[in-house]
Amino acid sequence: MGSPTVYDVAERVGVSIATVSRVYRSPDSVRAETRERVLSAARELGYVPSASARGLASRVTGVLGLCFPDFAEPAAGDAADPQGAELSLYGDEVIRGMERAARRRGYGLLISAAPADRAGESMAEMAGRVDGLALLAQQWPAAELDVVARRLPLVVLAGQRHPGLDRIEVANFDGQLSLTRHLLSDHGFDRLAFLGGPEDSPDAEARFRGFQAALLERGLDLPERPDTRGDLTVAAGRKAVAELLDRGGPRPQGLVCANDQMAAGALQALAEVSIRVPGEMAVTGFDGIPLGGAVSPSLTTVRQPMGRLGEEAVEMLLARLADRDLPVGSRTLPTVLVRRMSCGCSA
Amino acid sequence: MGSPTVYDVAERVGVSIATVSRVYRSPDSVRAETRERVLSAARELGYVPSASARGLASRVTGVLGLCFPDFAEPAAGDAADPQGAELSLYGDEVIRGMERAARRRGYGLLISAAPADRAGESMAEMAGRVDGLALLAQQWPAAELDVVARRLPLVVLAGQRHPGLDRIEVANFDGQLSLTRHLLSDHGFDRLAFLGGPEDSPDAEARFRGFQAALLERGLDLPERPDTRGDLTVAAGRKAVAELLDRGGPRPQGLVCANDQMAAGALQALAEVSIRVPGEMAVTGFDGIPLGGAVSPSLTTVRQPMGRLGEEAVEMLLARLADRDLPVGSRTLPTVLVRRMSCGCSA
DNA sequence: CGCGGGTTTGTAAGCGCATACATGACCCTG
């Protein structure tokens, strides 16, 4: 009553199980007529090869894995809040890019969000199922990391630096540097505020350093830390602006935000207190999510090639799979400055 | 030189492989001290249980699958166009919802986009790897469907009806019905145009029928088909508006669009020819993607619980996994009318 | 007619784990 196996098909056709197996693994090595008979018997019986058995016998699973941070689980009430969806934009593109590249290379993709407090277990659980694993922007416990890395190729995407592990990141520093330069040079601003992310976000911190570097280059006063911080959500952006305005003092000419969502929040908050953007204050984001093109005014930002991040992850994993002795690699993907309206560019 | 196995761990600790296996599968059946010794040996050796072997021995993989349509692959130039990302919004929420529910129930999630012309193969390939499979909004070849359905639980999400298969859909008809009622009753419109999707999209067609029903209810003239059709992209929305305006004739008071993206396109096109929304013409969408809240004017729409769709899929698959003889089920998830500015509601 | 060389198929040995069953240690009861 179980599912049919190679044995059933082989018996039906009157060949050995090896022949059946070969029909699937190396069709050319089987005579065309035999192949057809096997395939048609398989169809009649409803035979589907078991990936578990194949994996066990051949020692590869044909699946790659992606672990990403578990963006705060939206409370059950899903109809009401787009909050969950909003936060996810970043990761979704990586997932899609990785899926696309994996499929093109003949691999499947297993995904798993990892709650911060169970990151290790999540990772270990995937490790047994895949041939290679990509870890996205999160803190991964070093102990598990070591164990898993010994077993299969690992690549860290846009997260912390781990000695000995392959790594792909995005040019956060460069991107923010060039965006800030644009504000300083092309628009002539000299009083900018930075709405930062959490201190433990390496990406957000790198962007802040890019911001600092641009000020440094112009010989302007160097802020030691972001003017305010938030958790990278739209709500945080709104709050940050309120805070900044409450604080009084000279109003900045521009708000440089650690990501697009905070920038979108900032736009909303400014609209509510009738501060015109970009007329009275410029606003910029970072990431290049679709949202940025839709808000009004459209958001000047730095586009991160998130899809590419996923694709490169696949390439890197497969390269290491092909040669475990490859030197540890590290790639930095370039970003693109997207000038839209919120900085005062365009009409 | 291969990865360590139960044998290595067992030997190291001086127990049998059965004990090692039990430490992972049913920890309580092993004496606490033995368990600790096994776990620490496993850590030292870098042992990670092989899911393939486990799957083969226990006949379950602990993984669920999701096949979704392959939204037109964005050309390599990824830095420039958000088009790919835009189209994907719909599926991403399903992926996340399904991943979340699967993880909660102790399952992994394997995903695969299926190009329309390779849907069957895609599906078959997944079938060997998972315990249950969800198929999202696409046409799946009946032959493969039969074969696969015989082997494992299958659930069709928001797609065509397949006799004998579990199914979950969204209340497209009801949603569009109530949105259209809102336009007719609350805003007093009586000349509405419908921007439809492709004829082979069951969802888009169901929405159109909901639209018709509302007109019918009011005794208005019943259009036989959408005033124009498009492929559900922003670009298609723009084109549809241009077409409609070119056509001349009395201008409709409102544009009812088959989805949010076309509605967003319509908004852009109307802005370009300086037709005020909602002043001169109302516009509505369908889906409830985050984009809709960000465009200006914000989009009145019908929110689909896409995350729920994914979660329900998991529940349905697990239910059938627990009892293969369950009667074939079909759920319809309710939608929510979201009144925003583009219809004339709100300030 | 036999033989070398290529092609197609069969034989058989695992792959790493789960688990039914057997074993043994230990405790309790009478």
Next chain:
DNA sequence: CAGGGTCATGTATGCGCTTACAAACCCGCG
């Protein structure tokens, strides 16, 4: 102190497939 019950562990088998190796077959040619 024998008998029965529990708990912890060991033994042994098989899950469904891949693959090295061996065998069978076919062809043409000397």
